[in-house]
Amino acid sequence: MEETKKIAEIESEIVDEFSLFDNWDEKYEYIIDLGKKPAPLEEQYKKDENKVKGCQSTVWLVADYRNGRVYFKAESNSVIVQGLISLLIRVLSGQKPDDIVEAKLEFLNEIGMMTHLAQTRSNGLLAMVKQMKNYALAYKLKHEGV
């Protein structure tokens, strides 16, 4: 079985990719491209209980637990948010609950997304991170005990 890359490893890959961009237009173009890829979320999941609060746009997030790892799928009606989500999923999906809970996600700062996006919007992103961590914690308690 292929070994899943560690969170830190994926984060540094993303930071490297973003370092290639000269300006914000290019960064946004890249994020928008990511956001335009077919979203993986089936219609049945787009219900209120899966909505992440704190976002100006709507985000639906679902999680699944298989073989000791947590998998995420999410979709937003904002292309840019969808792009940012796909980065978060790339980093956190398929990781062990403990690692997800403890992830610092410094890459969001390093690629400039925390400072460049207005506070209200990054709050939406933070709400999404918080929700992902909550899922990880819940699965950990359910399947692995305290």
Add this chain to the structure above:
Amino acid sequence: MPSAAIQNEFDVYSVRKHFPILDREVKNKPLVYFDNAATTQKPKVVIDALVEYYSRFNANIHRGIHSLAEEATAAFEATRDTAKQFINASAREEIIFTGGTTEGINLVAQTWGRQNINKGDEIIISTMEHHSNIVPWHVLCQEKGAVLKVIPVTQDGEIIFEEFEKMLGGKTKIVAIAYASNSLGTINPVRKIIEKAHAAGAVVLLDGAQSTVHLDIDVQQLDCDFYAFSSHKLYGPTGVGVLYGKKQLLESMPVYQGGGEMIKEVSFTDISYNDLPYKFEAGTPNIADTVAFKAAMDFVNHIGKEKIRKHESELLAYATNQLQQVPGLKIIGRAKEKVSVVSFVIEKVHPQDLGILLDNRGVAVRTGHHCTQPLMDFFCIPGTTRASFAMYNTIEEIDVLTEGLHRAIKMLA
């Protein structure tokens, strides 16, 4: 040309020089500030007035007998006189200082409302109200068992007057309506509304948050019973507003908040309240911002509301025309009478994405529901992108916006 004539000419580039913030850059681009309906930028005279207040005569007002207290009191009360003239109230006692429009409306709901609204009574608002002119009445209705009635609007964003007339009746106690809509720009026919409401025996509160900066306000001519507005949407500091009320109404109303300043004599068993306007101004007010608010009104008067309005109408007409040519763009709010606000949606583009990409080009617009969720529900949209213009905006800036939109659509489509 004689110099007086030059002074009388409206020159937007000279006007811009009064606003220090317009020199700054955002994302390495010159700031284009189109979020004026949320709050306007401040001219240097207002900023200077704040600095001067704290540098020269900061003191608590109305109490001390020392020189600073007297000077501070005089400056504070001078703002009341200017505000009285600004909306042509008949007496200075009719000008109550508040924290802003929202507080003004809440004050009326909690004092006049609690005293006069009973079970089964009706309160009329419109579909296009800001949450600040919905929630206080909703709370009051819940408390009193009263009924909130809502005037419907057309697809163009104008109230349906006949429906309003049908709603009016013996049970109507108050009509609370925006003079101008914050999300659509619609100017409501308030003169007619007030006339009809008064004929039915109801009082009228106007939410003047958006209208005061653009229109000539004459509360006596309008004959409205209450008029609430904010300083910060009028080139003044945040945290100050005015509630105008007809004197006899204000006198009959119970007090709002209790504390210092609003009393005459206090014992533990008996309290007599101060006269108007102090009866409604408990505690130490926002002195510095109130003092500087005068500088904002003086500044607007100096530039001239009529000239500002003419300039803003030109901006609105130009923006409306340019935006209509953007593919997939639909303007929300096409009333015949509008203040300089243009709200729009673009097919397959989320307003938030548009806001982010425009910000990346230095353009500040507002995206979202603009605190008018019921109105957005009526148009079946989650929100709009809104550009709202002030005296210092230019045609060139509108070109930056439209270019930015074309670019954003290309990126997002």
